[in-house]
Amino acid sequence: MEKELNEVMHTHTHLVFVYGTLRKGQCNHRYFLDLSKFLGMAKTKKHYALYSDTVPFLSLTRTVYQVTGEVYAVDDVTLLNLDRLEGHPDAYKREQAQVILQDGAEISAWIYFCDTPRGDLIESGDFLQKTASRRRKCGV
Numbered sequence: 001m002e003k004e005l006n007e008v009m010h011t012h013t014h015l016v017f018v019y020g021t022l023r024k025g026q027c028n029h030r031y032f033l034d035l036s037k038f039l040g041m042a043k044t045k046k047h048y049a050l051y052s053d054t055v056p057f058l059s060l061t062r063t064v065y066q067v068t069g070e071v072y073a074v075d076d077v078t079l080l081n082l083d084r085l086e087g088h089p090d091a092y093k094r095e096q097a098q099v100i101l102q103d104g105a106e107i108s109a110w111i112y113f114c115d116t117p118r119g120d121l122i123e124s125g126d127f128l129q130k131t132a133s134r135r136r137k138c139g140v
Helices: 001-011 078-087 128-132
Strands: 013-020 039-042 050-052 056-059 068-074 095-102 106-113
Touching: 013 056, 013 078, 039 106, 050 106, 050 128, 056 106, 068 078, 068 095, 078 106
Parallel strands: 013 106
Antiparallel strands: 013 068, 039 068, 039 095, 050 056, 095 106
16 A cells, blocks of 8 residues: 555656647646646747647648647646547657747657647647637537
8 A cells, every 4th residue: 555655646747748728728728737837838849730620630740830839847647637638549649749948948848649630730830829719619
């Protein structure tokens, strides 16, 4: 029992880059990241393709532009909950990638990618610009 309790109490900090419904003001943020530490706005270092159907899909298969998002420091439990939300590793795959914070600092963060994106290409690379005129509905 002591070993199990120790494992639960010992958590790591993980950096996660979010680009869609987990961003501030979006439908999943309050359920998953409201209590996590916001580190700042960021862009991916590499170029990717961001698509949107009812939710966003970030694809590794095309290199179109840098994607805009937010970086959070999360604990083990939150990362596990994000994995469940994103269907990792079946629907989305969580991978490490470099992102650049607004202050120019380059860090490695977890990002959820989807190999089979659907919907329209978001030309700006920013999901919130696409959704600014209408609020996205999504489930938890």
